[in-house]
Amino acid sequence: MTEGTGDAVEVVVLGSANLDVFAAVPVIPPAGQTVLADGPEQRPGGKGLNQAVASARAGAATRLLAAVGHDDAAAILLAAAADAGVDTALVRRVDTTSGTAWITVQPDGENAIVVLGAANRTLTSIEPAERDAIAASRVLVTQLETPLSAVREAAAVARAAGTTVLLNASPLTSLDADDREAVLGLADILVVNQHEAAQLAGAGGDRAGTTEIARALASSVPTVVVTLGGDGALLADRTGLRQVPGVPAEVVDTTGAGDTFAGVLAAALAAGDDIDAAAQSAVIAGALAVERSGAVTSIPSRDQIERRRAQLAEGAAR
Template identity: 45%
Template sequence: MISVFGSVNMDLVAYVEAAPALGETVTGRAFRTVPGGKGANQAIAAARAGAEVAFLGAVGDDAFGPQMRATLAGAGVDVTGLRTVPGPSGVAQIVVDDQGGNSIIVVPGANGTVTAPSETDLEVIARSDVLLLQLELPIEAVTAAARAARAAGTTVILTPAPVQPLPDELLDAVDILVANEHEAAAITGQAGHEDAVRDLRARVDWVIITLGSRGALTAGPGAGPALHVEAPKVRAVDTTAAGDTFVGALAAAHVERRTPDVSVRFAGAAAALSVQREGASTSMPVRAEIDRSLARSPHPEVR
């Protein structure tokens, strides 16, 4: 089982030809409200990739809360651990341009009230094979959840986003770190991907740096050199949830005990499918779609 201790937001998404500069007003071509948040996105991605998933977090008692709960449950995610607190739910204001790029402002809302895992959260984490973490909850809560997972023998996968300094006690409890190239550079101070991987590998057993359309760089477990895994060639429509799709699918593959390089290829196939559709949680592929994509892969070991 995969547990996700993380954020859930309502994404307020505007689609434009080009994102506005500071002080500029532009006309959009569409607007959607889509349940999202890095935690919820990863939970849905993992469930659609075939895993058993439990979500741990909070929504507000506003109109968005029941919608986000229903979206998670509808994707097959166990929402018993999703609590409702007074006040607004988290929201994310997202601008998506016609090249598929995006910019995002996150307002934590109910997510900011999760300052520590509850006793129920800790029990679920201890029963899990994998715990997925991100940084849209308070850092002290994320650290406490990671340490509890490490003590229970649960594999910890961390997405260090939104990027911020990582406490030593958090990194010491992480088994797999999945960062995009900008996050990896900010954390390590290294502009080169190989240098960033080297620095991160000194602290974490398995490091993956995602490179968008160029695939991913992965190193570990083991002492071998970093491996570049190419991404399927597709036309991106909306990259909003690509990273979360990658992580959720990676976790699903890891629970199935696939090898590291096969897990990365599986995750890359899922992410490539997601960027061909608009939306965050709505863009994520189901297992049959990922399997069909891999059936066309030039790498027979992932089929």
């Protein structure tokens, strides 16, 4: 991963900040079933905060654009951002509760999440100082845990300024078909998992393979990155399709792994890496993240990413 370029803000992340409440369960219950849990544990999270922390820990000067309340949760969230070196000057304080996510995690690390948007839902538009920050950055990262109106406005500001727009199109469940189509027009780089890719492409489940889905999405978005969990990532752009291999990992908790991937990808791109090199760093970071529990608490530093890269290279040379 290339070194960053100094104090200027390189990455702006527009997104959610949530207090994550974790419960360990033997199995994620289907509808109508009750299971007993261990916990709960409270930790900082939210897709925006996770991605901002990942970007900052990967070495990029990063600013978070989010909204939190005036409660104990807000103090936890702001402290987590500051501890990671994230600039929180654009985090709004609003008169409602901070966002909360309830996360159940089963022994194999798989999870199910329910999110209460709360303060995040107040982020409906972009203010002048926020516009200036986006325009001055190299990469804008955003997702769909904040209102689509703000995402659209921020993307338009970035496009006009020549700032790369990296959209992690998640979650998609709150969008109708027209909104999902509009989402494809917002991004220079679209980052989705396999399920989200199928939803956006209208493929639905297993009716089309991931390769065909990525190719279809790349007809609407310049660069498509489909994360494949332990199998790495699939890239699709005008040069064609290629896969970034997965990295072996001892899975503890998958929470935040996709956000880690997106944040590290943005940091590497802001530092001047091409999409292939950036995706390699992001895959390594995602593998490191699943080996620890929590979201923000599991995100690796640049040094940890580079150490794992060196270990992989050493193993390949044997």
